[in-house]
Amino acid sequence: MTHPCEHVLFVDDDADVREAAQQTLELADIPVECFDKPEKALERIANGWPGILVTDIRMPKMTGMELLHRTVEMDAEMPVILVTGHGDVATAVKAMRSGAFDFIEKPFAPDYFVDIVRRACAHRRLQSENRALKAELARHLPASNGLIGRTPAMERLRSLIGNIAPTNAHVLINGETGAGKEVVARTLHDMSGRTGPFVAINCGAVPENLIESELFGHEAGAFTGADRKRIGKFEFADKGTVFLDEIESMPLSLQIRLLRVLQERALERLGSNTVQPIDLRVVAATKVDLREAATRGEFREDLYYRLNVVQLHIPPLRERKDDIPLLFQHFLKQAEDRFGRSFAPLNADELAKFTSYDWPGNVRELRNAAERRVLGLESLAGDTAGTTDPTLPLPRQVEAFEKNLICEALRKHGGNVTATVATLAVPRKTFYDKLAKYEISPADFRNRTDAD
Ligand SMILES: Nc1ncnc2c1ncn2[C@@H]1O[C@H](COP(=O)(O)OP(=O)(O)OP(=O)(O)O)[C@@H](O)[C@H]1O
Ligand SMILES: [Mg+2]
Missing domain, CATH: 3.40.50.2300 (Response regulator)
Structure with missing residues (x-):
């Protein structure tokens, strides 16, 4: 025809x-x-x-x-x-x-x-x-619900992502807390055309004794307590993308195993003596200078070079302040849908306050500010924690209260997770689940120079 x-x-x-x-x-x-x-x-x-x-x-x-x-x-x-x-x-x-x-x-x-x-x-x-x-x-470029930003820095980042997504190159993402590393990793995967899933692992959140079997999986009887075979995250991410967040916290012994998987394109479960082929694309994220860490011997240099095929740097929000109104509007809208209440449009005073602020917690902090505003609380960090709004449905009030408690405890302990977990007396896993749910990052509470 x-x-x-x-x-x-x-x-x-x-x-x-x-x-x-x-x-x-x-x-x-x-x-x-x-x-x-x-x-x-x-x-x-x-x-x-x-x-x-x-x-x-x-x-x-x-x-x-x-x-x-x-x-x-x-x-x-x-x-x-x-x-x-x-x-x-x-x-x-x-x-x-x-x-x-x-x-x-x-x-x-x-x-x-x-x-x-x-x-x-x-x-x-x-x-x-x-x-x-x-x-x-x-259609594939996430317009409104993916990576938001129209500043030249973000446009550049978007075009880089578009170029490297379809290649199978490993990517190292660098950026401060809350700057959008995970959003970028997801966008890379969504635009890659890879058929497998996107699997995210926070290397800093999994206890060291569990991380090996979490990543590599194990056969039944591989170690005490391994009563059943388990598929690891790597195997699960076959033909997809594995997002290794806080890669700098990966124990050295695991780094060498990861390197082997990437070099040999094959994987061995714990306690297994057979090797199986695996097609992994690694997107790793870090807040530290990984090259420096490698120089100091805290990170394997060979792994660093293997992961650092392409490096994407996400600029902190304070370096792209022109995106603040756009992002804030987006998060207000999201919060509005989530809490089922409407917000007053931004006024000039607020906007001026927002653009003069430095946003150490970056986009996440901005997002929290939008939520607080919709909930009728003071929106900027450093403002008083506030109380919950009695007109909200009870579950929302409880959530707001719980989130405040966690933030307060983290603030008190300067972002130290172990101390905070002890104070709140919850299992570590529960604590991390809550952090994920409320989008709280302990790093936001460390070494704050804009102290209250
Ligand atoms: N450019 C963006 N457009 C829309 N939302 C964004 C953007 N950047 C970040 N966000 C949102 O901000 C929050 C934090 O982003 P993300 O989790 O990707 O940050 P991160 O760099 O991985 O943080 P951390 O270092 O704490 O792991 C998320 O809710 C995310 O959806
Ligand atoms: Mg992250």
């Missing part, structure tokens, strides 16, 4: 010329529709003609030049071929200047005619395929 772009509209007032053109094109397997009046062709074009236009110039009511102009107004990309009288160079030049694709002199040899038409059709098809590709890309 012919591609829709490879269809021709042919306009000429001379019945003999129309018939000849029709025959020539049909013999060449190019579908054609002929018209004796430009007006009729225009009607066709106005309704969206996917193909190309070939028109005679000299016609009684509307000339071919006029038809060209009106066509270009409606569809600037449509290739138009004009048929000029023999030796009419002046008109041909004018036509080309007005945006014609090409011209052909009468009388023309059929082969030559078919050739020009084919070129125009191919051009049209290429344009249409390009457009489709762009639209497809735009």
Whole structure:
């Protein structure tokens, strides 16, 4: 079947010329529709003609030049071929200047005619395929619910992500707490075309004695307490993306095992003596300078180089303050949906306060500020913790209360997790679950220089 772009509209007032053109094109397997009046062709074009236009110039009511102009107004990309009288160079030049694709002199040899038409059709098809590709890309680029930001720094980051996502290169993401490392990792995966899942692991949150089996899995009986076989996170992420957050906290003994998996593209469960092939793409994130850590011997240098094929740096929010209004509006909207209450639009005072603030907790802190504002609490960190709003449904009040408690405890202990867990007297796992639920990062509470 012919591609829709490879269809021709042919306009000429001379019945003999129309018939000849029709025959020539049909013999060449190019579908054609002929018209004796430009007006009729225009009607066709106005309704969206996917193909190309070939028109005679000299016609009684509307000339071919006029038809060209009106066509270009409606569809600037449509290739138009004009048929000029023999030796009419002046008109041909004018036509080309007005945006014609090409011209052909009468009388023309059929082969030559078919050739020009084919070129125009191919051009049209290429344009249409390009457009489709762009639209497809735009669909994959998370617009509103993914990576938000219109500052040059964010645009650059987005375009880098677009370029490296479809490659299988490992990526190292660097950025301060709450800057959006996980959002970027997810975006990389979503745009990668990889068929497996996105699996996130926080290397700092899993106790050291469990992390090995968590990552590599184990066979039944591999160690005391391993009564059943277990698939590890790596195996689970086969053909997908594994996101290794806080990679700097991965124990050295595991780093070497990870390196082996990446080098050999194979994995061995604990207690197993068979190796299985695995296709992993690693996106690792760190808040520290990993190269420095490697120099100090705290991180394996060989693993560093293996992971650092591409490095993405996410600038802190204070370096892209022009994104604050856009982000804040987005989070207000989200909070509004979540808490089922509406918010007053931002006023100039607030905006000024927000842009002069440094946002040590970056986008996450901004998001928390938006939530607090919707809940009727003071929005900026450092403001008093506030109480919960009695008009909210009970579960929401409880959540707000619990979140406040956790933040208070973290503040008291300067972000020290062990001390906070002890104070709150909850299991570590529960604590980390709560941190994830409320999007709290202990790092936000460490070494605060803007102390209250
Ligand atoms: N550019 C962005 N557009 C929209 N939301 C963002 C953006 N950056 C971050 N966020 C949101 O801010 C919060 C923190 O982002 P994320 O978890 O990706 O940060 P992080 O760098 O991984 O933080 P941490 O270092 O604490 O692990 C999340 O709720 C995330 O959805
Ligand atoms: Mg993170």
